[in-house]
Amino acid sequence: MSSNTFLGMPSLPVFGHGNLNATEAFPKAAHRELGNEQLRANLGHATHTIRDKRLKVVAELPDWEDMRNAGAAIKDATMANLPALLEQFEANFTARGGVIHWARDAQEANEIVTALIRETGETEVVKVKSMATQEIGLNEYLEEQGIAAYETDLAELIVQLDHDKPSHILVPAIHKNRSQVREIFLREMPVVDPNLTDEPAKLAEAARKHLRKKFLSAKVAVSGANFGLADTGTLTVVESEGNGRMCLTLPETLITVMGIEKLLPTWEDLEVFMQLLPRSSTGERMNPYTSLWTGVTPGDGPQNVHLVMLDNGRTAALADEMGRTALNCIRCSACMNVCPVYERTGGHAYGSTYPGPIGAILSPLLTGIKSEENNSLPYASSLCGACYDACPVKINIPEILVHLRGEDVDSKRAKVKVPTQMDLMMKGAEWAFAKGSHLSLLEKGLPLGTLAAGRDKVIKKLPGIAGGWTQSRDIPAPPTQSFRQWWAKEHKPGAAVVPGSTNSPEGEQA
Amino acid sequence: MSAREDIMNRIKSALRDAPATPVVPREYRRSSDMTAEQRLEQLVDRLVDYKANVFLTPAGDAPAKLAELLTGSTSIVVPHGLPESWLAALPSAGKDDGGTPAVHVDSPERRLTTAELDAVDAVVTAAAVAVSETGTIMLDGGGDQGRRIISLVPDRHICILNVDQIVEVLPEAIARLEASRPQTWISGPSATSDIELERVEGVHGPRTLDVIILT
Numbered sequence: 001m002s003s004n005t006f007l008g009m010p011s012l013p014v015f016g017h018g019n020l021n022a023t024e025a026f027p028k029a030a031h032r033e034l035g036n037e038q039l040r041a042n043l044g045h046a047t048h049t050i051r052d053k054r055l056k057v058v059a060e061l062p063d064w065e066d067m068r069n070a071g072a073a074i075k076d077a078t079m080a081n082l083p084a085l086l087e088q089f090e091a092n093f094t095a096r097g098g099v100i101h102w103a104r105d106a107q108e109a110n111e112i113v114t115a116l117i118r119e120t121g122e123t124e125v126v127k128v129k130s131m132a133t134q135e136i137g138l139n140e141y142l143e144e145q146g147i148a149a150y151e152t153d154l155a156e157l158i159v160q161l162d163h164d165k166p167s168h169i170l171v172p173a174i175h176k177n178r179s180q181v182r183e184i185f186l187r188e189m190p191v192v193d194p195n196l197t198d199e200p201a202k203l204a205e206a207a208r209k210h211l212r213k214k215f216l217s218a219k220v221a222v223s224g225a226n227f228g229l230a231d232t233g234t235l236t237v238v239e240s241e242g243n244g245r246m247c248l249t250l251p252e253t254l255i256t257v258m259g260i261e262k263l264l265p266t267w268e269d270l271e272v273f274m275q276l277l278p279r280s281s282t283g284e285r286m287n288p289y290t291s292l293w294t295g296v297t298p299g300d301g302p303q304n305v306h307l308v309m310l311d312n313g314r315t316a317a318l319a320d321e322m323g324r325t326a327l328n329c330i331r332c333s334a335c336m337n338v339c340p341v342y343e344r345t346g347g348h349a350y351g352s353t354y355p356g357p358i359g360a361i362l363s364p365l366l367t368g369i370k371s372e373e374n375n376s377l378p379y380a381s382s383l384c385g386a387c388y389d390a391c392p393v394k395i396n397i398p399e400i401l402v403h404l405r406g407e408d409v410d411s412k413r414a415k416v417k418v419p420t421q422m423d424l425m426m427k428g429a430e431w432a433f434a435k436g437s438h439l440s441l442l443e444k445g446l447p448l449g450t451l452a453a454g455r456d457k458v459i460k461k462l463p464g465i466a467g468g469w470t471q472s473r474d475i476p477a478p479p480t481q482s483f484r485q486w487w488a489k490e491h492k493p494g495a496a497v498v499p500g501s502t503n504s505p506e507g508e509q510a
Numbered sequence: 511m512s513a514r515e516d517i518m519n520r521i522k523s524a525l526r527d528a529p530a531t532p533v534v535p536r537e538y539r540r541s542s543d544m545t546a547e548q549r550l551e552q553l554v555d556r557l558v559d560y561k562a563n564v565f566l567t568p569a570g571d572a573p574a575k576l577a578e579l580l581t582g583s584t585s586i587v588v589p590h591g592l593p594e595s596w597l598a599a600l601p602s603a604g605k606d607d608g609g610t611p612a613v614h615v616d617s618p619e620r621r622l623t624t625a626e627l628d629a630v631d632a633v634v635t636a637a638a639v640a641v642s643e644t645g646t647i648m649l650d651g652g653g654d655q656g657r658r659i660i661s662l663v664p665d666r667h668i669c670i671l672n673v674d675q676i677v678e679v680l681p682e683a684i685a686r687l688e689a690s691r692p693q694t695w696i697s698g699p700s701a702t703s704d705i706e707l708e709r710v711e712g713v714h715g716p717r718t719l720d721v722i723i724l725t
Contacts, residue, residue, distance in 0.1 A: 011523045042706070049707050066538040073532040080529045082521050096690065102513035154713060155704035171704055178705050200705040204713050211714065216624045216663075232689035242662065242700040242715025249658040250624060260517065267689045271681040272538065275644075282703070285556065286644035289715060290695035291658075297692045299618055300657040311517045319524035 016313020016366040018106030018136045022351020022373035026380045030345040039175045039346045046174045047337040053283025070272045072394040075328035078263055085230040085263050092233025096295025098305045105312045106136035112308050113255055114145050120253050122220045128247040129153035130224025131331055132257045132310055135353045150214055152243035154207050161188040167347035170281050170333040175346060221247035225258040227273060231266045234294040238287050248291045254302035259310050261327040276392035281332035313366030322403045326361045328393045335387035341380055357387035361400045369407045378404035421465045443482040453477030542678030549642040549676045556645025560698025561711050562719040569724040573599035579668060579720055583611040583631040587660050590617035591653020616660050632666040639683045640676045648683060650691040658694055667716040671723050
C-alpha cells in the first residue's frame with residue numbers, strides 16, 4: 001500500500017516533553033516515598049482490593065485468554081498499519097463534522113487547545129480526566145494563559161484542589177484518606193457546608209454540588225479518549241461518575257486530546273477492548289458509563305467538535321522495534337496493582353504521568369533513555385513478571401525493561417571511558433568463575449566476612465557501589481564455610497552419608 | 511511542513527522494518543447459546559448487583575407500573591418517540607405541563623433547556639439493546655431514547671426494556687449498534703470509588719436507575 005511505504009530518509013526519533021520527565025531519579029524519590037506510612041497503607045489496601053476484584057471478574061469469563069490474544073493482535077495490527085488507519089479515522093471523523101488538528105509535541109498541543117478555547121471567547125473549561133492532557137501539562141499551561149480548567153473527576157478534583165499530583169492512573173487520589181479529603185474540601189471549595197463529615201457519600205455529594213453549576217453552564221469541555229475507531233471515526237470515553245457524560249454532551253464546544261496510538265482498526269474491535277478494559281482496571285464487569293460519538297450529531301451534544309492528535313514521543317517509541325508494544329497500553333492500571341515495587345513506593349516516585357511497570361517502560365521510550373532522570377526507571381522493578389500476567393493486551397513489560405536497561409548501559413558506556421567499579425567487579429567475577437581453583441582461593445576469605453559482620457552477624461554497610469545494596473537492607477554474615485568446602489568434607493572418598501544425619505537432604509529420605 | 515505531514519513521516523520512518531500485520535484470532539465468544547430466560551435472569555442479577563431497581567412486568571402492565579413508580583414525582587421528561595401507550599396511566603397523559611406529574615416531551619421542535627431538565631424529577635426512555643453478561647443497557651439516541659442530555663441531567667432514570675432486546679455477550683450487542691449514532695452505555699447508576707475505594711452510588715449522573723423489563 002503506497003501510504004504505508006516510506007520513501008524519504010529515515011529520520012531520527014523525536015522525543016516527547018511535558019510531564020513525562022521525572023525531576024529526580026527513581027531511587028531517590030522512592031527512598032523518600034517509602035518513608036510515607038500513610039501512602040503505603042492506602043496503596044497496599046487499594047492495590048490488594050482492586051486486584052482481588054479483578055481476579056474475581058476475570059475468572060468469570062471462560063474466554064479471557066482468547067480475548068487477551070485478540071487484544072494483543074489487534075493492537076499489533078494497529079501499530080503496523082498506523083499511517084493508513086490514521087488517514088481512515090481522519091476521513092470518517094471529518095466527514096461527520098469533526099475537526100482534526102495534529103500536534104508534534106506537548107507545546108504544540110497546548111497552543112492548539114488554547115487557540116480553540118480563545119476562539120469561543122470563554123475563559124473557563126470543564127475537563128474530564130485525561131492522561132494525555134496530564135502528560136502535556138495542559139492545566140498549568142492554560143492557567144498561564146488566563147484560562148481556568150476545572151477537573152471534574154472526583155479524584156482529579158481532590159488532587160487539583162490540593163495543588164497535588166495524581167499518584168495512580170485509575171484512582172489518582174488514592175494517597176489521601178477521607179479526613180484529608182474533607183479538609184481539602186473545607187479549605188478549597190468556595191461554598192461548602194462547614195458541618196461536612198468525612199463519609200465518602202457526603203464528600204461525593206459536596207463534589208456534586210460544587211460542580212453542578214459548572215457543568216450546566218460550561219460552554220467548553222476538554223476530554224481525552226480511550227479509543228478511536230478508524231473505520232467509523234468514532235471516539236470513546238469510559239467513566240463512572242457521569243462527569244464524563246456531562247463534559248461530552250452539555251457544552252457547545254468539545255476539544256479532545258488523544259495520542260495517535262489510541263486507534264483500533266474497526267468498530268467491532270470495541271467488543272474485545274470494552275471487555276478487557278473494565279475488568280482489568282476497576283475489576284467491574286462494565287464501568288457505569290461509556291460514551292461514543294462520531295463527529296457532530298445535529299441537535300444532540302456539542303456542535304463544535306475538535307480532536308487534537310498527539311505525537312509527543314509516540315513515534316520515537318514506535319521506532320523502537322523491541323519497545324513499541326508499550327504503545328499497545330490501554331491505561332487500565334492492572335500492572336500497577338500487582339507490582340510489588342509500585343505498591344511500596346507509590347506513583348509519585350516515578351515522576352512521570354505514567355507510573356508503575358508500564359510507566360517504567362513508556363516514559364523512557366517517549367523521552368528517550370538518555371533523558372537524565374528517566375534512565376533509572378527501567379531498574380524500578382524486580383522483574384517478577386506479575387505485570388505481564390495481568391496485562392490485558394499482553395505487553396511483555398519485563399522483556400522491555402531488560403531491553404531498556406541494556407540501552408541505558410550502552411548509552412552510558414559511550415560516555416564513560418575509565419572502567420567503572422561495576423566493570424572492575426565484573427572483571428573480578430570473570431576471573432573467579434573461570435576456574436574452580438580460583439574460586440576455592442576466594443572461598444578461603446569467607447571467615448573474613450564473618451569477622452566483618454561482627455557479633456550481631458549482619459553487615460550493615462558495604463563500600464563503593466555495593467553500598468547501594470546495603471542502603472536499605474542489611475546482609476547476613478556469610479557462612480564460615482562455602483558449599484564447596486562442605487561438600488568436599490562430606491564426600492571424602494569412602495565416606496558414606498548417614499541416613500537421617502543433619503547433613504542429609506530431607507527430601508531424599510525414604 | 512505541516513504537523514500532520516511531519517508526524518506521518520515520523521511514523522513511516524519508525525515503521526521502516528515493516529512489521530507484519532498479525533491475523534486477529536477471534537476465538538472468544540461472539541454469540542450466545544443461553545435461552546431467553548437465562549439471559550433475563552442474568553441481566554436482573556447483574557443490574558441488582560449494580561444497585562439498579564429492576565421490575566419484571568408483563569407488557570400490558572407497563573403503563574400501570576410506570577404510573578406507580580412516578581407517584582410523587584412532580585415533573586418528568588420523555589423523548590418524543592416514546593410509545594404514548596406507556597404513559598397512558600399517568601394523570602397527565604398526552605399533555606405537556608397538564609397535570610401531575612407534568613410531562614415534558616423533548617423533541618427536535620422543542621428541546622428542553624439544561625435548566626428545564628435540571629428541574630425535572632425523572633426521565634423515561636426506552637433502550638436500543640442490553641447485555642446480560644455485563645448488566646449494560648445501551649442507548650443510541652433513537653426517537654424513543656432521545657438526546658443524550660435527557661437521560662443525564664434528571665436525577666432518576668426509568669428505562670423500559672423489552673425482553674427480546676437482551677443479548678448475552680458484548681459482541682452480539684456491538685453487531686446490533688450503529689456506530690454513527692451517539693451512544694451511552696449504562697451499567698448501573700452513576701458511581702464513584704475515589705475515596706478510600708468505598709463505592710458511593712450517585713455522583714453527577716442519575717442517582718437512581720429503575721429498569722422495567724417487559725416480559
